[in-house]
Amino acid sequence: MYSASNYLCSAKFLSAMLIGLQDLTFEFGARVIVENATWHIHPGERIGLIGYNGTGKSTLLKVLVGEYLPSKGTVEKGRDTTIGYLHQDLLSFDTNDSILEVAMGAFERVKQLEKEIEKLGKELEETSDEKLLIVYTDKLHELEVLGGYNIHHKTEEVLQGLGFENEHLLRPYKEFSGGWRMRVLLAKMILQQPDVLLLDEPTNHLDLPSIEWLEKYLQHYQGSVVIVSHDKYFLNRMVNKIVELYQQELHIYTGDYEFYEKEKQIRIELQQRAYENQKDYIRQQERFIERFKAKASKAAAAQSAMKRLDKIERIEQVEIERPNIRINFQVDKQPGRVICELKHITKSFGDIKIVENAHAEINRGDKIALIGANGKGKSTLLRIIAGTEKYEGERNWGHNVEESFYAQHQLEALNVNNTILEEMKECGSNKTELELRSLLGCFLFSGDDSDKKIKVLSGGEKARVALAKVIVSRSNFLLLDEPTNHLDMHSVELLAESLNKYEGSYLLVSHDRFFISKTANKIWEIVDHEVKEFKGTYTEWVEWKKRMEERKRTLAKEESKSAETPAPKPVTSNKQPATASQPQPINTNKKELQRLQKQFQGVEDQVAQLNQKKEQAELDLASPDSYKNPAQFAQLEKDYKTVQQQLTVAVKQYEELFEKIMELEK
Numbered sequence: 007m008y009s010a011s012n013y014l015c016s017a018k019f020l021s022a023m024l025i026g027l028q029d030l031t032f033e034f035g036a037r038v039i040v041e042n043a044t045w046h047i048h049p050g051e052r053i054g055l056i057g058y059n060g061t062g063k064s065t066l067l068k069v070l071v072g073e074y075l076p077s078k079g080t081v082e083k084g085r086d087t088t089i090g091y092l093h094q095d096l097l098s099f100d101t102n103d104s105i106l107e108v109a110m111g112a113f114e115r116v117k118q119l120e121k122e123i124e125k126l127g128k129e130l131e132e133t134s135d136e137k138l139l140i141v142y143t144d145k146l147h148e149l150e151v152l153g154g155y156n157i158h159h160k161t162e163e164v165l166q167g168l169g170f171e172n173e174h175l176l177r178p179y180k181e182f183s184g185g186w187r188m189r190v191l192l193a194k195m196i197l198q199q200p201d202v203l204l205l206d207e208p209t210n211h212l213d214l215p216s217i218e219w220l221e222k223y224l225q226h227y228q229g230s231v232v233i234v235s236h237d238k239y240f241l242n243r244m245v246n247k248i249v250e251l252y253q254q255e256l257h258i259y260t261g262d263y264e265f266y267e268k269e270k271q272i273r274i275e276l277q278q279r280a281y282e283n284q285k286d287y288i289r290q291q292e293r294f295i296e297r298f299k300a301k302a303s304k305a306a307a308a309q310s311a312m313k314r315l316d317k318i319e320r321i322e323q324v325e326i327e328r329p330n331i332r333i334n335f336q337v338d339k340q341p342g343r344v345i346c347e348l349k350h351i352t353k354s355f356g357d358i359k360i361v362e363n364a365h366a367e368i369n370r371g372d373k374i375a376l377i378g379a380n381g382k383g384k385s386t387l388l389r390i391i392a393g394t395e396k397y398e399g400e401r402n403w404g405h406n407v408e409e410s411f412y413a414q415h416q417l418e419a420l421n422v423n424n425t426i427l428e429e430m431k432e433c434g435s436n437k438t439e440l441e442l443r444s445l446l447g448c449f450l451f452s453g454d455d456s457d458k459k460i461k462v463l464s465g466g467e468k469a470r471v472a473l474a475k476v477i478v479s480r481s482n483f484l485l486l487d488e489p490t491n492h493l494d495m496h497s498v499e500l501l502a503e504s505l506n507k508y509e510g511s512y513l514l515v516s517h518d519r520f521f522i523s524k525t526a527n528k529i530w531e532i533v534d535h536e537v538k539e540f541k542g543t544y545t546e547w548v549e550w551k552k553r554m555e556e557r558k559r560t561l562a563k564e565e566s567k568s569a570e571t572p573a574p575k576p577v578t579s580n581k582q583p584a585t586a587s588q589p590q591p592i593n594t595n596k597k598e599l600q601r602l603q604k605q606f607q608g609v610e611d612q613v614a615q616l617n618q619k620k621e622q623a624e625l626d627l628a629s630p631d632s633y634k635n636p637a638q639f640a641q642l643e644k645d646y647k648t649v650q651q652q653l654t655v656a657v658k659q660y661e662e663l664f665e666k667i668m669e670l671e672k
């Protein structure tokens with residue numbers, strides 16, 4: 007029967023708190039990070055912890071997991087609550103252990119049990135102590151309950167789910183890039199299945215496909231999640247509650263990021279109105295007191311008005327505090343037309359090929375975004391250009407080019423034992439200390455802040471130091487690898503603005519769609535180990551990609567249609583980009599256009615034939631007879647691969663021709 011006590015119990019369970027802060031104050035020396043904060047995390051909550059750079063979000067997570075102790079108040083934690091914590095500074099963890107071992111760290115208890123069981127087993131070989139035997143069987147039972155016999159397999163499965171190939175599982179963790187390390191640590195957490203996940207800026211290290219993967223995973227995650235992030239889009243999809251750390255207080259909003267933005271505006275307006283109303287009231291009372299305090303008949307009333315005024319809790323005027331960094335990229339010298347030329351560049355890491363015989367040119371005025379998935383070699387290409395990575399081929403600098411490189415792990419490259427000022431001095435500009443301090447002021451390190459050690463800086467603060475180092479060089483060409491990582495949204499906007507004003511050229515890598523669309527006039531991609539250039543903005547590139555996808559789909563449809571008919575006809579006219587009704591190109595291009603169209607027809611025919619061949623090969627492979635003879639099967643498989651390769655080449659050619667024709671028809 008469903009009793010009242012049952013109900014109470016489940017209601018209690020629903021409102022149970024997993025972990026929380028009660029009247030908590032935390033400070034670093036004289037700097038208060040948070041004051042009298044109360045915040046409880048309940049089961050099933052998905053919380054976005056937000057705030058400008060340096061407000062103390064990472065610190066707060068460290069307080070929650072017990073890495074830091076509060077100066078006042080308490081951290082409360084359910085007796086059985088388990089926590090998974092992903093540190094903002096991923097690269098601070100480094101090890102020679104294989105990624106399989108790192109992920110298997112999730113099973114600490116199982117590993118400990120295994121050791122204990124082994125030890126007990128040995129002891130039992132020598133004695134037949136009954137008590138020892140009971141302990142031994144208990145431990146065996148616990149191991150079984152924990153699924154201990156299965157951990158190897160489970161770990162492999164999760165890592166493979168996250169995109170790791172089987173043969174990589176035994177490679178050392180330290181050989182992997184940020185994005186992949188992040189996945190290993192995530193795999194560990196998934197295997198631990200904690201009640202609360204605390205993720206400090208998880209998207210900083212991920213490319214778009216991995217962010218999408220993480221989104222899907224988190225959407226199905228049963229436990230509670232706290233995410234620190236500056237990615238508006240990600241937050242909107244992931245959370246249903248926002249906790250903002252602002253002016254040393256926690257402000258709670260029960261909604262997603264969009265709700266927070268609207269609600270915050272309303273709260274600001276309300277506070278401003280309340281402030282103005284109170285100001286009017288105080289002014290009126292003060293006038294009353296002024297007028298009547300000397301008048302005997304009204305003196306008592308004036309007195310009590312004065313007391314009332316003293317007691318009033320003053321509403322503060324709304325002052326919006328924002329970290330307005332002032333970034334001003336300047337150029338010392340004008341370079342020639344060509345900034346940098348890459349010829350026949352080839353680069354591989356072992357058997358992983360990055361680029362092969364690649365060519366590219368960067369010209370004055372180019373503002374290029376290099377985009378693409380993790381592991382395609384974006385950072386490697388940047389390092390090749392910067393000269394910090396070995397390569398085969400030619401890299402030629404243009405006249406008067408002065409480059410400056412903001413590397414992906416720039417933050418980790420800062421010397422943590424330096425103060426900010428020392429770090430700036432070491433980067434070799436001829437600036438005086440006064441000049442450097444004033445530059446640091448633009449990056450919001452005023453007065454004593456410049457003497458802070460790098461090791462205590464927040465992620466965003468370190469990013470600001472690294473940017474200041476780029477700026478001090480006054481270079482005319484910048485190589486920027488993930489410059490928006492760790493920066494809060496407001497600072498990202500300011501950085502985009504200043505890059506727009508910058509007179510030099512740059513090549514940047516970023517996964518931030520907003521930022522790329524604001525800063526690039528060309529898009530580079532590494533496709534088939536070559537550098538592909540698109541002359542246009544990111545928005546134009548996205549539209550172009552969409553068009554190409556549609557083309558491909560139409561083509562595939564047409565091909566399957568034509569394959570159904572006994573004698574496949576060559577391309578139908580609606581697939582051709584040029585139709586009679588379309589405006590004709592100017593004379594000079596006409597011949598070229600005709601030539602291309604002819605070529606286009608030919609390639610289309612070829613694609614149609616190859617598609618047919620491929621279908622036949624698929625049929626042959628699927629036939630049960632083919633399995634009977636291994637040699638025949640191997641041959642069929644080989645044929646299939648060949649035709650597939652030929653088709654890829656033909657489709658690529660088809661797309662290129664199509665683009666050229668479109669270009670000429672403009």
Ligand SMILES: Nc1ncnc2c1ncn2[C@@H]1O[C@H](COP(=O)(O)OP(=O)(O)OP(=O)(O)O)[C@@H](O)[C@H]1O
Pocket residue numbers: 034039057058059060061062063064065066094462463464465466467492494
């Ligand atoms: N050990 C420390 N000693 C002194 N100050 C510190 C220490 N650790 C952090 N701070 C300072 O405390 C402030 C909060 O740092 P924290 O890393 O929590 O910020 P954050 O909100 O996570 O910022 P970001 O968005 O940039 O990651 C920063 O100004 C930082 O410089």
Ligand SMILES: [Mg+2]
Pocket residue numbers: 063064065094206464465466
């Ligand atoms: Mg932080």
